[in-house]
Amino acid sequence: MHKTEQDEIDEVLKQLALVAQQHPPLTHGRQLALRQLVNGILQSGRLCRPQQGQFSGVYQDIYDEALQELLLFVCQNIDKYDPERGSVMAWVNTLLARRFFREAIPKLLSQRNFRVMTLSELDNLAAPEETESLTEIFQQCIESDPENIFQKEHIENYPSANFQALVKRRISGQSWKEISADLEIKVSTVSSFYSRCLNKFSSKLKQYCIDNVT
Numbered sequence: 001m002h003k004t005e006q007d008e009i010d011e012v013l014k015q016l017a018l019v020a021q022q023h024p025p026l027t028h029g030r031q032l033a034l035r036q037l038v039n040g041i042l043q044s045g046r047l048c049r050p051q052q053g054q055f056s057g058v059y060q061d062i063y064d065e066a067l068q069e070l071l072l073f074v075c076q077n078i079d080k081y082d083p084e085r086g087s088v089m090a091w092v093n094t095l096l097a098r099r100f101f102r103e104a105i106p107k108l109l110s111q112r113n114f115r116v117m118t119l120s121e122l123d124n125l126a127a128p129e130e131t132e133s134l135t136e137i138f139q140q141c142i143e144s145d146p147e148n149i150f151q152k153e154h155i156e157n158y159p160s161a162n163f164q165a166l167v168k169r170r171i172s173g174q175s176w177k178e179i180s181a182d183l184e185i186k187v188s189t190v191s192s193f194y195s196r197c198l199n200k201f202s203s204k205l206k207q208y209c210i211d212n213v214t
Helices: 005-022 028-043 059-076 088-123 134-144 163-171 176-183 187-213
Strands: 158-162
Touching (some): 028 059, 028 088, 088 187, 158 176
């Protein structure tokens, strides 16, 4: 029977997975096979897009987060792939749709909802004649940083990836993927750090903003 292009891609990916399995973890042979496997998965054009059309404005961030975690899982757990149960793409798409995309939803939405909640609460405190947008006030609060805590809080070994800088990037409209590329840090690392900082500084952020609108 004539093999289709899809069949050929599936065969290549399967062979790369099997080669990776044949080498012990952390060896050059496994790392090389995994790198080629990940590139093959990304270039296959067959990665699924779970729940596409939902989560307007934040879908790509959720998807990027899920994809990063999926590929990390594949590299760390390639021995779990069983060619008898299906193709590599069937395996990764099942994981993406049923596990990693679902796990990324609350993580990303919690960050977004925190910011929306904070700004909407502050909006109720603003005087009717207030002309500055709450986003601008929020940004001023971050930039003023009188205790130098927002700039001081940064990802380990990456002083430029501090909370103050990340807030400014997010307010300017940068996606996690863009921020990740600029800083050369994984999406999941940057977004998780940002989420932790929001929780850590929530009281101070609200108080700073209240002081600026009253």
